[in-house]
Amino acid sequence: MSKKQQFTLEYPLRCSPSILYEFLSTAAGLQEWFADKVDERDNVFSFSWNGTTDRAEVLETEQDKYIRFHWLHQPTDEFFEFRIEKSEVTNQTILVIRDFAEKGEVKDQSQLWAYQVKDLFHRLGN
Template sequence: MARKKFTLEYIINSSPAILFEFVTDPSSLAQWFADYCDAQEDDYIFGWNGQYQKAELLEILNDDYVKYRWLDSPEDEYFSFKVYKSEISFETVLEVTDFADQKEIKDVSNLWDKQIDDLRYAIGAS
């Protein structure tokens, strides 16, 4: 069964430029997304509790959108971050797109909620 794409949106009390750094810079990613992060050009290595996973940077646009793909995932799956200002509230929004099995979307969404709480703390926006 094909995995489903889903998107989550979070309000982050930060400037878009600072937030974008936290979703692209390896040292910033290591403050909230993983215990460890290193990058050589478009190749990223993320580590959690001594386990490592490799990802490739697929796309980065206008300092507001970045797309990664886990190397052990299907070619058409990715996770991405889009940063923008809400036209209505003028708040900074982080849009996360990911893939999961239909029955796991809630659990994966909860994991993203925890990760974004960690991001808010790291960025000083909690």
């Protein structure tokens, strides 16, 4: 069993779920904001940052709703997930990110996600 804990981040934005889903689920879309280079083959994505490559497989996906990845080097019960929700009150699209981190690293990991999501928002014109 992993010592890491799951945490959830939510980011409201102005964007249709289908456009957002393309940025979360395709190599071209993820390369726009998530990693320097992204390749996909047989449901395994290779993400490269500064010459270092990490691989993640797609565990589950539902068009315009969510995609769940598993880093190949991590325990099988850990994943990171992008979920697209709609606010009942404001009708705004909400990007929900679920990830795992050591208890003392949740804040740093959350800040890293915030930095990356800021780049995504820029690409989406938010």
